[in-house]
Amino acid sequence: MEKTLKIRDMELGTGMPKVCVPITGKDKAGILQETELALQAGADLIEWRADYYVDVDDVQKTAGLGRELRKKMGNKPILFTYRTEGTNHSIELEKYIRLNQSMVDAGDVDLLDIELFMGDEVCQDFCGYAHGKGKAVIISSHDFEKTPNEQEIVGRLCKMRTLGADVPKVAVMPKNAGDVLTLLSATNQYANAHADGPLITMSMKWLGGISRISGEIFGSALTFGSTMRVSAPGQLAIEDLKYILNVLHHSENQ
Ligand SMILES: O=C1C[C@@](O)(C(=O)O)C[C@@H](O)[C@@H]1O
Numbered sequence: 001m002e003k004t005l006k007i008r009d010m011e012l013g014t015g016m017p018k019v020c021v022p023i024t025g026k027d028k029a030g031i032l033q034e035t036e037l038a039l040q041a042g043a044d045l046i047e048w049r050a051d052y053y054v055d056v057d058d059v060q061k062t063a064g065l066g067r068e069l070r071k072k073m074g075n076k077p078i079l080f081t082y083r084t085e086g087t088n089h090s091i092e093l094e095k096y097i098r099l100n101q102s103m104v105d106a107g108d109v110d111l112l113d114i115e116l117f118m119g120d121e122v123c124q125d126f127c128g129y130a131h132g133k134g135k136a137v138i139i140s141s142h143d144f145e146k147t148p149n150e151q152e153i154v155g156r157l158c159k160m161r162t163l164g165a166d167v168p169k170v171a172v173m174p175k176n177a178g179d180v181l182t183l184l185s186a187t188n189q190y191a192n193a194h195a196d197g198p199l200i201t202m203s204m205k206w207l208g209g210i211s212r213i214s215g216e217i218f219g220s221a222l223t224f225g226s227t228m229r230v231s232a233p234g235q236l237a238i239e240d241l242k243y244i245l246n247v248l249h250h251s252e253n254q
Helices: 028-040 059-073 093-106 120-132 150-162 177-193 206-213 238-253
Strands: 005-007 010-012 018-023 045-049 078-081 111-115 136-143 167-172 200-203 222-226
Touching: 018 028, 018 238, 028 045, 028 059, 045 059, 059 078, 059 093, 093 111, 093 120, 111 120, 120 136, 136 150, 150 167, 150 177, 167 177, 177 200, 177 206, 200 206, 200 222, 206 222, 206 238, 222 238
Parallel strands: 018 045, 018 222, 045 078, 078 111, 111 136, 136 167, 167 200
Antiparallel strands: 005 010
16 A cells, blocks of 8 residues: 555554544434543544434534534544445435535534445545545445455445545455455455555454454554444454554564
């Protein structure tokens, strides 16, 4: 991997994978409390999973809460995500675009997650919009049923980058250990042969746990760790995650 991505105090794509805590609170008090816990636990950044927020339909309220999170986070980045894939949270496409654009306009989040399946044009236009206002974009794809083959995963990551993603991200579901190897191999292949910036991948559930701790070796720049609740199957508690990442990182000098 050649280039890193600097967002506020965080440099993505070098050294230990950065640890991101998903914030899945339903209301303002819960969201602020989870953010506080994430900071205390040493998160490098938070992902505000706004699809859990009860008032997400109110664009002004959502932007207002974004401002409060900004104040709490100091110079640590905020990733804004409205996840539909693998959830029962749905949103009309127009609202989805408007919500994400309004968070870009408000200026308090640094990175936004857009789902690949929303359409190539949606992704491309949104990347242009966000970049125009100095924000970075993750284009993401989740397969909660299976693990596609290596070529398909690499192809998806390449496509995301072509559409303008600063960071392409793929999460897949393993049925066996071979599937986990497929994800790791695709990550390694993309990182070595195609990447000109950071990428994020993970294999979910217990079986995929190894993919959440081995990013420094295979090329995934960020990993999700939980405090109160997991936002996807297989996420490790942040304390355990940080401990293992540290052990692996420092074992280099032994
Ligand atoms: O896309 C991802 C990755 C994730 O699904 C995981 O498996 O850790 C967790 C989500 O909160 C995040 O948006």
